[in-house]
Amino acid sequence: MRVHMINSKREVARSLKPLIKMDLATIEDLLEVPPRPEMGDLAFPCFTLSPTWKRPPAAIAADLARRLADKRGDFWERAVAAGPYLNFFLDPQALGRETLAAIFKEKGRYGGATTSNGRRIVIDYSSPNIAKPFGIGHLRSTVIGHALSLIYSALGYHCIEVNHLGDWGTQFGKIITAFKLWGDEKRLQADPVNYLFHLYVQFHRQAERDPSLEDEARLWFQQLEQGNPEAEEYWHKFRGLSLENYQRLYRLLGIKFDYFHGESHYNRYLEETLALVKEKGIAVESEGALLVDLDKHGLPPCLLQKKDGATLYITRDIAAAIYRYRRFKFDRALYVVGAEQKLHFKQLFKIMELLGFDWADRLIHIPFGLIRFKGGRMSTRAGKIVLLEEVLEKSIGLARAIIEEKNPGLAEKDRVAQAIGLGAVRFGDLSNDRIKDIEFDWDQVMDFAGETAPYVQYSHARICSILRKASPPEAEKIGELSGLLQQEEEATLLMLLGLLPERVVQAAQAYRPSLIARYLLEVAREFNRFYHNCPVLDSEPALRAARLLLIDGTRQVLANGLGLLGIEAPEEM
RNA sequence: GCGCCUGUAGCUCAGGGGAUAGAGCAGCGGCCUUCUAAGCCGUUAGUCGGGGGUUCAAAUCCUCCCAGGCGCGCCA
Numbered sequence: 064m065r066v067h068m069i070n071s072k073r074e075v076a077r078s079l080k081p082l083i084k085m086d087l088a089t090i091e092d093l094l095e096v097p098p099r100p101e102m103g104d105l106a107f108p109c110f111t112l113s114p115t116w117k118r119p120p121a122a123i124a125a126d127l128a129r130r131l132a133d134k135r136g137d138f139w140e141r142a143v144a145a146g147p148y149l150n151f152f153l154d155p156q157a158l159g160r161e162t163l164a165a166i167f168k169e170k171g172r173y174g175g176a177t178t179s180n181g182r183r184i185v186i187d188y189s190s191p192n193i194a195k196p197f198g199i200g201h202l203r204s205t206v207i208g209h210a211l212s213l214i215y216s217a218l219g220y221h222c223i224e225v226n227h228l229g230d231w232g233t234q235f236g237k238i239i240t241a242f243k244l245w246g247d248e249k250r251l252q253a254d255p256v257n258y259l260f261h262l263y264v265q266f267h268r269q270a271e272r273d274p275s276l277e278d279e280a281r282l283w284f285q286q287l288e289q290g291n292p293e294a295e296e297y298w299h300k301f302r303g304l305s306l307e308n309y310q311r312l313y314r315l316l317g318i319k320f321d322y323f324h325g326e327s328h329y330n331r332y333l334e335e336t337l338a339l340v341k342e343k344g345i346a347v348e349s350e351g352a353l354l355v356d357l358d359k360h361g362l363p364p365c366l367l368q369k370k371d372g373a374t375l376y377i378t379r380d381i382a383a384a385i386y387r388y389r390r391f392k393f394d395r396a397l398y399v400v401g402a403e404q405k406l407h408f409k410q411l412f413k414i415m416e417l418l419g420f421d422w423a424d425r426l427i428h429i430p431f432g433l434i435r436f437k438g439g440r441m442s443t444r445a446g447k448i449v450l451l452e453e454v455l456e457k458s459i460g461l462a463r464a465i466i467e468e469k470n471p472g473l474a475e476k477d478r479v480a481q482a483i484g485l486g487a488v489r490f491g492d493l494s495n496d497r498i499k500d501i502e503f504d505w506d507q508v509m510d511f512a513g514e515t516a517p518y519v520q521y522s523h524a525r526i527c528s529i530l531r532k533a534s535p536p537e538a539e540k541i542g543e544l545s546g547l548l549q550q551e552e553e554a555t556l557l558m559l560l561g562l563l564p565e566r567v568v569q570a571a572q573a574y575r576p577s578l579i580a581r582y583l584l585e586v587a588r589e590f591n592r593f594y595h596n597c598p599v600l601d602s603e604p605a606l607r608a609a610r611l612l613l614i615d616g617t618r619q620v621l622a623n624g625l626g627l628l629g630i631e632a633p634e635e636m
Numbered sequence: 637g638c639g640c641c642u643g644u645a646g647c648u649c650a651g652g653g654g655a656u657a658g659a660g661c662a663g664c665g666g667c668c669u670u671c672u673a674a675g676c677c678g679u680u681a682g683u684c685g686g687g688g689g690u691u692c693a694a695a696u697c698c699u700c701c702c703a704g705g706c707g708c709g710c711c712a
Contacts (some may be wrong), residue, residue, distance in 0.1 A: 508647065528672060594675080
């Protein structure tokens, strides 16, 4: 909760530098935040100086405090020794002034930066498998990838969003086989994705008893690869119908991809890819198949072509990487794909390196944990899956019901319910560290209290409600008014607001949108404390004006932060 | 068998070398003639999976063990 701004950290480090023999970066790195506000805002631990100064840390802290006794900086006003720590108290007025000025100047862009202008980053995310339903499991890649795209864009990157549709592979053989055996055109047209899913499940159920079905499926996929017109026709139909369904979901989620280059898109480059691999001499034939031996690099061998001539997932990934580099000349390429494919990407990246591409180190896998049921894992094959559409519908429905109960007079109920319902689902995913598995729990998804998007949105709506009842905040008076915000709740909130830019950078560097989500919860929590303890409209004019500036700044931070996560911030709810 | 990831309050999770380990949910008790109670305040609750080690300092780093998850040439 105790926070500070990048600027103040730098400035404290600058003040310390003449007193201790360390460079600025090292000092900044050592500076930490005391556990409790009354101890100060920034702390320099003196342990590290102890060996060279040959004195106990506490004595060093006391000495430093003495030497800084009559000094102060632009952002800090005093430094005191507390045991082995030298604690700095920041100047809340200077900090607050600076923060508010930045927010009102940058408005919707506050939190972002332009330092990375023009750098290109390809983000491969969502990438559902055609003929499989869009399950809650695919939500993770979708919302994490989308958030990363928004975050990097805010930092000035040019993001190229690619949906690497799983529109090729043996599952098409399975679907074709199943459709030829049991297919019903009417049911397909009525509800394509669910029906294809039904067939997919049925196929696996039957194949357990009759393994020849697997051979049949393999044969159909082979036909497809060889351009058999009947197979191609099925493929076209299944792909088109599925894509329409996905597009509906993406529209609902407000996601727009630059390219739907699925796996099939790279078929035309496979020959060239295989030729390159052979030319570089990194592949060997084994039992009629083509594989890359990665033993020297501590990795299992990697199959590129089956003995029946069919290519594999990774072969298309190699072709895709080459294609993307040629076309986009990216500075970085992200693959937002589940952690279960870690090995796959290790192999892929190593192969790109072995092929001699000097940009191989720009390829980055962004793994995430899978979503589990309370009982066990979800299995597409067994039909044990929660459909994303169902989750979204229920969540929106609940939001709608709550509105009906608490704010029946609200305009645009449907639009607001959608923003809240979608936000809740998104935030529920994004607020968790992406690397960890998530337990899917209906009760938790359907709870809009506590650490949720609705909580953050509600805080935002409350602010808007106050602002509607007052004349517009006067940004030009920040200099004279910000000094009035001295109450503990005000000071803490103001400090928090100053932290957004730092958090956005951290979230980008670590590829962790959860840092922003957690931050927003802190801001919302602190705002609610303020809300309950500090009246805005009923305060005397100057304080009222100052508080209006504070809450408007808070509103902007909440809206911007939610925006970076792909979540809307309604003005009323 | 080998490799990677995870183990923190009853539950779901933050924190990932530093000062008394934090939230939310659930439970209990308060707060709506006052800016939206999707809120706020109080309270109960923890051998940070276990052992050993490194360090002035370990939930955090190393190592071993235990538990769970994921992966390991003809799926994607």
